Amino acid sequence: MTGYGRGEVVADGLRLAAEVRSVNHRFCELSARLPRAFSAYEADARKIMQDRLTRGKISLIVTWGSDGDESGGEPAGTLTVDDRAADRYMELLRTLQKRLALPGEVDVKTFATLPNLFSWREEERPSEFYLSLLRDVVAKAVDELIRMKEDEGAALERDLAARVELVRTRTARVRDRAPLRVRETHEKMKERVKALLDEADASLPEERMLQEIALLSDRLDCTEECVRLEAHCAHFLKYVSEEATPGRKLNFLLQEMNREINTIGSKSNDVTIVEQVVEVKEELERIREQVQNIE
Numbered sequence: 598m599t600g601y602g603r604g605e606v607v608a609d610g611l612r613l614a615a616e617v618r619s620v621n622h623r624f625c626e627l628s629a630r631l632p633r634a635f636s637a638y639e640a641d642a643r644k645i646m647q648d649r650l651t652r653g654k655i656s657l658i659v660t661w662g663s664d665g666d667e668s669g670g671e672p673a674g675t676l677t678v679d680d681r682a683a684d685r686y687m688e689l690l691r692t693l694q695k696r697l698a699l700p701g702e703v704d705v706k707t708f709a710t711l712p713n714l715f716s717w718r719e720e721e722r723p724s725e726f727y728l729s730l731l732r733d734v735v736a737k738a739v740d741e742l743i744r745m746k747e748d749e750g751a752a753l754e755r756d757l758a759a760r761v762e763l764v765r766t767r768t769a770r771v772r773d774r775a776p777l778r779v780r781e782t783h784e785k786m787k788e789r790v791k792a793l794l795d796e797a798d799a800s801l802p803e804e805r806m807l808q809e810i811a812l813l814s815d816r817l818d819c820t821e822e823c824v825r826l827e828a829h830c831a832h833f834l835k836y837v838s839e840e841a842t843p844g845r846k847l848n849f850l851l852q853e854m855n856r857e858i859n860t861i862g863s864k865s866n867d868v869t870i871v872e873q874v875v876e877v878k879e880e881l882e883r884i885r886e887q888v889q890n891i892e
Contacts, residue, residue, distance in 0.1 A: 604737025615738040622654035652892040772823035826857040
């Protein structure tokens with residue numbers, strides 16, 4: 598199930614923001630992108646998501662900056678100069694100038710281009726500060742993501758319930774029609790056999806005819822399949838309403854429901870039943886597409 602959540606915390610003049618996105622996936626696949634200062638705690642952020650999200654392709658992006666800074670960049674820290682490196686650079690440059698008789702003077706512009714002379718130093722804070730901040734902001738983002746998924750899940754539950762009820766209604770029509778169709782087939786078969794026997798001036802023992810009709814009835818009767826399909830529908834609705842993560846069970850039930858309706862279709866040469874079978878198959882396909890969004 599898709600979803601999005603965002604969390605933000607402010608502490609000690611710093612603002613930390615986290616965004617969590619989830620798209621449909623068969624398994625739980627996580628990715629995280631954290632600022633350098635928080636990279637050591639990526640495993641903690643992943644654990645928070647794994648404990649509460651069971652399925653989906655989930656990405657976490659964490660950014661931070663100074664409170665009140667709308668640029669979105671990391672805290673500036675303090676720009677420092679390495680005095681020992683500067684002294685050594687000056688000493689070597691003067692030695693080189695003297696030895697090679699080079700003209701010119703060593704100025705600020707020269708020093709500005711030298712590597713590893715200037716660096717940004719971030720304010721030192723204990724590791725507990727960063728870890729606590731990260732846990733809070735990721736938890737908030739996950740909370741919002743779950744709320745969004747719950748809202749989507751409620752709408753999806755209503756849609757699935759309506760579609761399953763349609764399947765039950767059409768299955769009930771097939772179940773009501775099936776005995777009538779068997780009786781009609783009996784009568785047609787008896788009439789045809791009688792006509793053939795009269796034409797051939799022959800006879801057939803009544804027991805033999807009843808035996809053949811019974812075999813035909815067994816091949817045509819789909820009452821058992823209808824009962825099982827209706828039972829699967831009841832289980833489907835129960836899992837949707839009561840299970841926290843029913844996705845795998847619903848997939849299995851859909852396979853069984855398709856098997857039953859296919860069997861009903863193979864036994865049917867009745868227009869009314871065939872129409873209901875086609876409609877049920879279409880609804881089951883729509884349900885299958887929706888179930889792919891359920892964890």
